[in-house]
Amino acid sequence: MTKILEGCWDCEYCGTKLIRGGLRNCPGCGHPRDKNVKFYLGEARHYVEHPEDIDPNPDWICSFCDALNPNDAAYCEGCGASKEDSERNYFEQRRLEEEQNKPKEEPRPQGSPIRFLLMLGIVAAIFFAFVSRAIPRTKTITITDKQWTRTEEIEVYKAVEESSWSLPAEAYNVKTRSEVYAYENVLSHYVTRYRTVAHQVLDGYDTYTTYEDMGNGYFREVEHSTPRYRTEYVTEEYQEPVYIRMPIYRDKYYYTLEKWIVDRTLTTSGDGDEEPHFKKVKLGEGERIGTQIEEYTIIVNRKTYSTSFDIWQEAEVGRKYKVTISDYKITKMEAVKK
């Protein structure tokens, strides 16, 4: 059974406080309670003996004299005006007052645009630092020195011992040996292990009471209850798989093969005074020239730039040039007129 308590109200005309909710007129000045009245619960709790006799509906406000009237009254007890002409009840009046007293909300400042620009700047700087090396830039330089290096590999055709998992067609003296090709994890067995698992267990209920304004001088008692949980730890058994690392064997081929292999590397270098050339070489029996590498560099103070043979040849030490540099490489060069 719902419990109902009698609330209180204050008279704004004579200042009488803690007037019982059951009274419609102020005992001090006789003024009927009106639309400005707010019901509240006093320190003492007065439970109504017969809660079934209390109308659950709020008071209505007379549109002509502002008096509060009980729900079951068809006419205003103060002036006799009809309930049908009433525009608001007690709660509707409270809501209206709340809206009128609500402070105007200031528009919230949005995320600072300065911070956004700063972030953008940092990202751009990192990006620029990353790619700027590769961005071609033009610059005027005076050549300090220039150098060339030419390297060539001398190859010899001879029989070599090799091994492989597949057999080349030209191989001879072939032998095979079973060797570990790879490893795989194979399930061996399971071991029983234990682990602690947390469970949420219902521990009881937290209860509290609130009082609901009925809008007619009375309050309804409402009991609330929320479940409370506690953590319980349980030891659980489980099976953990154990794997073993098993080698996979395959036939590996050991064989002799005739092929071109690098026998020696010859390097020559010089500066601008000497025409670039490969080292003079007399090839022996079964020898040939393999890979040839040419490198041309232009030195400006202590910086070294690589470049093409054509640009290098044209470059004069001590002369001024307008150059395009990309990734430490001079890609374009034009003499500056004296």
Ligand SMILES: [Zn+2]
């Ligand atoms: Zn009064």
Ligand SMILES: [Zn+2]
């Ligand atoms: Zn009235």
